[in-house]
Amino acid sequence: MTSSTLLSIITFVYGLSAFIYIFSWVFKKPEVARLATWTAAIGFIGHAAGIIWRWNESYGLGIGHAPLSNLYESLIFFAFSLTLIYLIIEYKYRNQIIGAFIMPLAFLTMAYASLSPSVSNHIQPLIPALKSNWLIAHVIACFIGYSAFAVAFGLSLMYLIKQREVDPPAGGSGWLELFPGKQALDELTHQMVMFGFIFLTAGIITGAVWANSAWGRYWGWDPKETWSLITWLVYAALLHARVRWDWRGKRSAYLSVLGFAAVMVTYFFVNYLPGLHSYGSS
């Protein structure tokens, strides 16, 4: 058994957790959600073990480096930070419906990493450009940012679903009965966006400093750089929009969805464009 086998098992643990969260939401059985939380938490511990194991394996191959160097490893870390942030939020805000919108994202990310034939799970040695102390800081900052934005995206979806509800049915028999209130969702989204924004900023800055020490320029309008800036600009617009009350709520939620779309382009689709970040694609 290798670390990637363990991580494929975690995929199914997360899938199970996501399923229970959704089940508990749709069938209005909040007591079942406890099971989902425990499943997610156990998966998370295995996930952490898998990452450390993989790190150790790379030393066994004589090419030791932090498991943050290719698409597979970045997906694994993305799902890891996503689950971590989610579990903290659930613990802090005591609401388990949010899990029905976040754990499926963690599951899909892990499934893509483990099952897609286009994602290689081989441990590869570091190419010269990646041999830098900035690698760990840059990748961790970016992916914590991405994960926070993913959580904000889930919350915004919940907000947009919730605000369509014109008249909550009396006796609370609606699907949205267990949803947090609109204002709470809006505030929590804002929290997540701020959290993600500071990490995205840190990710862009560490990337710029790194680029300056590797290639002699801190900014070069390479497609990945540009898309990270586009993402930054969208979230910056969202943060400014909140100063005006009429931009809170619905418009903020749409901007948060737009921002997450930009994250997805920055993360995945940019790899189909030519540029310096090509090692993120295989």
Place this chain on the structure above:
Amino acid sequence: MAKETVSAGPLRGLYKFFASITLTITLLLVLAATSVIGTLIPQNESPEAYFRAYGEIFYRIFSALKIFDMYHSWWFQSLLILLAMNVVVCSIDRLPGVWKIVFGVRSRFKAAKFKNKPGKTEFLSTEPPSVVKAVAESLVSKSYGHVQVKPTRKGFMIFGEKWRWSRLGVYIVHLSVVLLLLGSVIGSIFGFDGYINIPEGETVDHVRIRGTGKIYPLPFKLRCDDFDVSFYKNGAPREFRSDLVIIENDREVLKKSIIVNDPLRYAGINIFQSSYGEMQAEAPRPAAVSRPEEIVLSLTVSETGMLYQKKTRIGKPFDLPEGLGKFVVTDFVPEAKFMGQPIGEALTGILTPAGGQPVEVTLPLRFANFDKMRKGRVIISVLEPSAGKQMMPVPGKKKRFYTGLEVTSDPGVWVVYSGFILMLAGCFVTFFMSHEQVAVEITAKGKKSLVSVAGTAYRNKMAMQRKVQRLSDKLAAGTKAV
């Protein structure tokens, strides 16, 4: 808004325009949307490439709009300048008011301000007001730097306040944005971005500017002693290394091996490992054509001009046409030399003319007319095997490389870096520190006390409600609440 700064007319209108947050939101989204274009259309390619890819009409339109170098186009730069002006004017507009809140005399707390705050708690304590006051004061001063106690008609009000200055965080972020833009302007005016290829062992005193190709003289000479590239077992590159020497006034002042991520910095100029290549050999390099099984030779008889073909093998003698003698291919040489010059793969053979002494002949695969030089009666050239097309590395032979260096200077980089630090610090303060105030009201109710706790925060009001709840819980626990 800014009554004293601008008096009247269009200037005021302009000021109002730039002081608007709607302009900020619009500019940020427009910058985001337009930036997409340059990621879909490759930047700074040759005009021919664009012409081929987009056809004449689109080429003309894109070219007129400077789409092919859009991030440096007048319109994109204008958007950035607008954003900078927006940031500056907004800050000038709002800073004085915030300054007063942060550094001004603390306004006296008013109980009325906290009367209807959401999340306000209330409980009855069995302790008298003076005892509750002591407990509350110590609890509040634990988390709030500034505490005021005010006696009221039937008890006390205790106020706590902290992080007034965090309201300045957003202006730190705005300053950082201005520094980033300023630093990039300084860099583009006073810096340069060049490249140079140096063959191993050679010295240069200039670089070429990227884009224009202009020669830029360096204030020193730069020699590359050695270049090395190493590979992992899977064939991926492991390390590119150049041994560089800086020479000033014919003196070696600095020696350093640079690798990717570890550049050489000297006299404000940075030298980065960027690419490498192999020097073109002076003569064709032997290819890895293996010892052939079958050989086809072309035989031209000089006197008659007749052309013959002959299939043969190494070591198998045959008769030359027209009774001119015998020939045998004796060997295949992968790296033959002629008068000290490498001539690539060749066959060697022994020709015994009719009634003459045997001579050794060399038949290079690459040079069909080579044997003409012998001025014999029959000219032999090799049809099969043909010369290898691929240049293969020859083990044991050291190749000569050149190193490709990126040479830059950017005096604006420190301005940009200070912008980076301020941006992170400012974001942290703005997002995670909020100007908070709490008020604990203690009112005597017989021998007991009615206690209420309320709070307000400049940002993240939900978290503030939880903090108020926690404070209230602690206070209730410490004062024997019923």
